[in-house]
Amino acid sequence: xxxxxxxxxxxxxxxxxxxxxxxxxxxxxxxxxxxxxxxxxxxxxxxxxxxxxxxxxxxxxxxxxxxxxxxxxxxxxxxxxxxxxxxxxxxxxxxxxxxxxxxxxxxxxxxxxxxxxxxxxxxxxxxxxxxxxxxxxxxxxxxxxxxxxxxxxxxxxxxxxxxxxxxxxxxxxxxxxxxxxxxxxxxxxxxxxxxxxxxxxxxxxxxxxxxxxxxxxxxxxxxxxxxxxxxxxxxxxxxxxxxxxxxxxxxxxxxxxxxxxxxxxxxxxxxxxxxxxxxxxxxxxxxxxxxxxxxxxxxxxxxxxxxxxxxxxxxxxxxxxxxxxxx
Amino acid sequence: xxxxxxxxxxxxxxxxxxxxxxxxxxxxxxxxxxxxxxxxxxxxxxxxxxxxxxxxxxxxxxxxxxxxxxxxxxxxxxxxxxxxxxxxxxxxxxxxxxxxxxxxxxxxxxxxxxxxxxxxxxxxxxxxxxxxxxxxxxxxxxxxxxxxxxxxxxxxxxxxxxxxxxxxxxxxxxxxxxxxxxxxxxxxxxxxxxxxxxxxxxxxxxxxxxxxxxxxxxxxxxxxxxxxxxxxxxxxxxxxxxxxxxxxxxxxx
Numbered sequence: 203x204x205x206x207x208x209x210x211x212x213x214x215x216x217x218x219x220x221x222x223x224x225x226x227x228x229x230x231x232x233x234x235x236x237x238x239x240x241x242x243x244x245x246x247x248x249x250x251x252x253x254x255x256x257x258x259x260x261x262x263x264x265x266x267x268x269x270x271x272x273x274x275x276x277x278x279x280x281x282x283x284x285x286x287x288x289x290x291x292x293x294x295x296x297x298x299x300x301x302x303x304x305x306x307x308x309x310x311x312x313x314x315x316x317x318x319x320x321x322x323x324x325x326x327x328x329x330x331x332x333x334x335x336x337x338x339x340x341x342x343x344x345x346x347x348x349x350x351x352x353x354x355x356x357x358x359x360x361x362x363x364x365x366x367x368x369x370x371x372x373x374x375x376x377x378x379x380x381x382x383x384x385x386x387x388x389x390x391x392x393x394x395x396x397x398x399x400x401x402x403x404x405x406x407x408x409x410x411x412x413x414x415x416x417x418x419x420x421x422x423x424x425x426x427x428x429x430x431x432x433x434x435x436x437x438x439x440x441x442x443x444x445x446x447x448x449x450x451x452x453x454x455x456x457x458x459x460x461x462x463x464x465x466x467x468x469x470x471x472x473x474x475x476x477x478x479x480x481x482x483x484x485x486x487x488x489x490x491x492x493x494x495x496x497x498x499x500x501x502x503x504x505x506x507x508x509x510x511x512x513x514x515x516x517x518x519x520x521x522x523x524x525x526x527x528x529x
Numbered sequence: 530x531x532x533x534x535x536x537x538x539x540x541x542x543x544x545x546x547x548x549x550x551x552x553x554x555x556x557x558x559x560x561x562x563x564x565x566x567x568x569x570x571x572x573x574x575x576x577x578x579x580x581x582x583x584x585x586x587x588x589x590x591x592x593x594x595x596x597x598x599x600x601x602x603x604x605x606x607x608x609x610x611x612x613x614x615x616x617x618x619x620x621x622x623x624x625x626x627x628x629x630x631x632x633x634x635x636x637x638x639x640x641x642x643x644x645x646x647x648x649x650x651x652x653x654x655x656x657x658x659x660x661x662x663x664x665x666x667x668x669x670x671x672x673x674x675x676x677x678x679x680x681x682x683x684x685x686x687x688x689x690x691x692x693x694x695x696x697x698x699x700x701x702x703x704x705x706x707x708x709x710x711x712x713x714x715x716x717x718x719x720x721x722x723x724x725x726x727x728x729x730x731x732x733x734x735x736x737x738x739x740x741x742x743x744x745x746x747x748x749x750x751x752x753x754x755x756x757x758x759x760x761x762x763x764x765x766x767x768x769x770x771x772x773x774x775x776x777x778x779x780x781x782x
Binding site for chain 1: 578580600601602603604605607608609611614615616617618619620621624625628629631632660676680
């Protein structure tokens with residue numbers, strides 16, 4: 203498929219999904235009626251105060267997670283890498299759990315709230331990964347440091363769960379599943395802070411292309427690998443941390459979407475990054491709309507759906523790719 | 530461009546892999562570095578490319594210490610092909626070769642011309658739109674060679690090329706094609722250093738040969754003087770004879 207065609211199709215798809223998503227829900231709203239001003243006041247409130255911020259949030263989070271996934275996969279030269287590798291999600295989980303279990307007594311966490319705590323945790327964990335790998339010249343050390351930090355974080359969450367009451371445990375696990383329920387314009391405003399970071403990462407596309415050749419090759423082409431790595435990791439950590447702090451952990455989109463895009467239009471990051479962002483936004487809308495509408499009036503946490511569908515789909519991708527490379 | 534090592538030593542893991550190596554490669558020269566496995570050939574390229582700093586002695590590019598060049602500066606004068614590339618993403622052949630033009634501040638259309646010229650030289654035109662990861666080992670090597678050559682193709686008079694075993698995965702036709710391209714670049718003023726295993730191929734196309742063993746220079750001379758029965762026996766510990774085949778000296782073992 204040509205690139206122009208892919209972008210056109212992706213963009214049209216995103217707009218259509220936006221329209222469909224905005225009309226669907228516990229109450230159906232016709233967006234055309236709404237724009238021509240014939241909709242009822244209730245419909246207007248549902249649309250502008252509940253549904254629209256939620257859809258915009260879907261787009262920002264989906265785009266951010268998928269774009270970070272694409273960048274992290276390029277940086278680690280591994281199509282199976284995920285932003286979670288640099289500790290972002292697990293760090294957020296520890297701090298969010300700490301807030302939910304001890305938050306009320308602990309002054310710093312209490313001030314930060316669950317979102318602020320999660321953001322803080324993401325940044326702390328990523329810094330820890332970078333600190334462990336600081337002296338190293340190799341990308342694989344960062345991977346190992348990430349695995350170690352993730353393992354420590356997981357056990358910390360386990361310990362916190364052990365110490366928690368049943369009600370606290372329920373809120374910890376609910377938070378870890380991710381949900382767009384109750385998104386407000388204020389939350390969208392916070393999430394929008396990640397957009398400049400996305401743009402900065404896009405400016406690294408040609409260097410991302412080069413780093414896939416290998417660290418030594420990139421150095422030979424005049425790219426400072428350590429600086430690039432730092433910029434990318436900090437940028438992606440910021441994007442994912444902001445997302446996690448607002449809607450919890452959304453798994454598999456950062457892994458599956460870039461992978462899928464790479465299979466259709468190749469690896470050139472100048473195209474891969476924006477196409478992943480659009481694709482991530484589209485899939486986020488689909489997933490969240492399903493979560494809102496499948497079991498009305500109840501809602502499914504979106505992280506469950508993305509993992510439930512994303513996991514098997516990813517296995518399928520691995521299998522067809524294996525076959526392809528054997529040819 | 531000239532590049533030289535002056536009494537350079539290199540220690541890795543408390544082991545001296547190069548000891549007091551001095552070589553000087555001139556502009557318009559092809560130099561082959563030969564020697565048994567572990568003799569220090571790739572380490573020598575690592576010093577010449579600035580990837581590693583000598584633990585003693587120095588490395589000079591145009592008589593200035595290599596480390597005085599920034600990595601961007603260096604990438605506009607020196608291009609290196611490493612033994613194996615880890616590229617495992619579906620880029621097209623054209624995209625991979627184009628990456629070689631990253632350090633250059635030239636226009637996209639100029640870069641495209643360079644990419645297509647280099648492709649012609651290495652018989653890659655028919656592979657332009659193929660995906661790199663689906664290519665055979667020899668085809669991948671030619672693409673990587675094209676990327677490295679494209680990096681300095683528009684300024685061969687001011688270029689140092691370092692190739693680590695460039696011909697190893699290539700078939701006979703493409704070995705010859707690549708070495709003829711090296712001769713062409715040499716005539717344009719390029720300085721070329723390559724690690725070779727095929728001694729006959731090296732002696733046929735090189736102006737100078739550096740023979741290494743255990744991190745020491747055994748010989749550093751024109752092929753006729755560096756490739757002798759006694760030196761090769763000393764370096765590789767096998768019996769060899771050198772025969773004259775129609776005016777061409779051939780090593781038989």
